[in-house]
Amino acid sequence: MVMLDFGVVWRNLPFLLIQGFLGFGNFVGGTLRLAIPAIVLGFVLGIFIGLGRLAPQAWIRLPATLYVEFFRGVPLVMVIFWMWFIMPIVLQTAIPEFGVALAAFVIFEAAYLGEIVRAGIQSVPRGQVEAATAVGLTGAQTMRHVVLPQALKNMIPSLVTQFIVLFKDTSLASIIGFMDLTKAAQVVNNREIRPFELYLFIAVIYWVCTYSMSRYARHLERRLGPA
């Protein structure tokens, strides 16, 4: 029977939290530093993919559909490896881990987020678009002022689920050496061999973050009201 000793967490707390979780320190890393821009940029790209899936023009719709079908069909780890090994060859220059990880997550997640955006837009009744068209709004104005605000609200539950998945998936960036929370725990563990305490600790951190995300989403849904 091994005795638990959370002193290892306490001693390495600054490294785990400031370097691993936040991303400040001697290494390129940070769970939050990766997750936040990945969520924001992935969502922006996802909006365009989702709109593209609904475009009347086949030359926009087909590539968007292909994109979604393709990236939903391959594992995220593979996309990370491609970015890691192939991007430097294609671009003829070294790409830092952060760039590789961010690009991989944004590209991969945009496929899922795009589908959520598409479903959200399709959940807005046709009559809304007709009414906006009838008062003279252009297609873009209709999208911006009438469809998207309603679609976003309907999307919140599935969006947050996907954001949570993305947040947890950032731990995969550790496989290319990105110093996120998972990698930081691994580094400490290699030195002190306290896997149970360390991995329990980071599990709690992940859980607290994702739980607050879903709580906030529930609050947001309620605040945006019915209808």
Place this chain on the structure above:
Amino acid sequence: MAAAIEFRGVNKWFGPLHVLQDVDLTVEAGEVVVVCGPSGSGKSTLIRCVNRLEVIQKGEIVVHGQSITGPRVHLSRLRAEVGMVFQSFNLFPHMTALENVMLAPVKVKGLPGAGAEKIARDLLERVRIPEQADHYPANLSGGQQQRVAIARALAMQPRIMLFDEPTSALDPEMINEVLEVMTDLAREGMTMMVVSHEMGFARRVAHRVVFMDGGQVVEVQPPEAFFAAPTSDRTKDFLSKILSH
């Protein structure tokens, strides 16, 4: 009188379905035309062609002397000239009544917020619900929602109003408040095409009644003649059905 809307040999298909068949009809400026007919006869499609929610495949539609058929139509000008009210209101649920009415003046005409708000409040006054300005559609009755929808359609100061069964989704006790607002509009000289089975409204307010069946305009008559002496058997048949209850 000048023509406001002219349908000239209008034909429209949905795939193989021939929903408008050689429709010829002229609506004069200031005229109120009620369109009735069985479900699926093409009434909605007919009026939806006037603001180009639907495009026609053959023939021509002319609004205030300008053809609106073909690719070179100034759509935003057409839609400012023609307002539309739908059976299911289609208010924007994430905006208050006031914001619903203000949206087009601000976004399409580029009016400053204060100017648009003045227009919107005046219009809500005109449809007799100024006190509901800050309420969301979900908190309004059907009759109030439809009156907000009328105000919204009026906000661009159209010269033509299209109504697609504006009272069919309403509880009976709310039908009159909407018909009263529409009657006011008609008295003020608005050109109106109204798809409706409210025969009392047709008798009192319409200048002419159009009966459609199977995509064709079967009969066009002033209301007295339409109800007293319809010429076509199809009209008689239809009238006997809807007037019997």
